[in-house]
Structures are given as C-alpha cells and as structure tokens.
Amino acid sequence: MTASLNLQSSLSASALAECWKLDAGHATTLQPRQPGVLRVTQGRIWATVDGPHAGHTSVLGDHILQVGDQFTLQPGQRMVVESLDAASPVYFVWEPLAQGRPARTPKHRAALQPGWVA
Secondary structure: OEEEEOOOOOOOOOOOOEEEEEOOOOEEEEOOOOOEEEEEEEOOEEEEEEOOOOOOHHHOEEEEEOOOOEEEEOOOOEEEEEEOOOOOOEEEEEEEOOOOOOOOOOOOEEOOOOOOOO
C-alpha cells in the first residue's frame, strides 16, 4: 500500500517537528513544499530520492537511513520511504527548516534495495 504525504503545514517553519509512524509493508511519498529534514527515530528506512537537486549527484537514488540519520529535502524533490524491516514499523520526524537556514548535508548510507501510515 502506498500513501502520499504532502509535507505542507499551515504553521510557521519554526513550528515543532512532527513525528510519523510508517507501518511495515507500507510506503509513502514525501513531497515537501518547503525545505525540511527527515530524521529517523526508530527502525531503518529505505528511501529513494529524485527531483531537482544542487550539489553532489549521490543525493539521488536509494539510501538506507538508520536511527539518528537525517536527510534534507528541498521543495520539488520527492522521496519514497518504507520500512527496511518487513516485520517492524519505523518512526521518523519531519522538521521544516526556517527560510534562509542553510540545509545540512545529508547523512546516509547507499542502498542496494528498499511505507507509511500515520
């Protein structure tokens, strides 16, 4: 099952980060309308990124994100995420970046292979 999560908030970019649960066997597409950081708080995520980017081309493609890892997404980019463990959900935080705040370099691990429900 795939769901789409439009990462848009009526709150300001300085609002508190939102925590999400992604059940095993499910996937979702993250398409932010403002820059933000996805941070894994429990489990491992298989993430596939495409869309416009600036900088190193290794940002595009598949990534494995583990607890504590984070990935910065820009408007126009798209990330499909799912749990890497077929039996366990993952939890992640989406934190919008304040306008003008520099994006951090993504911390990730390349993946050979790769869900989401609130």
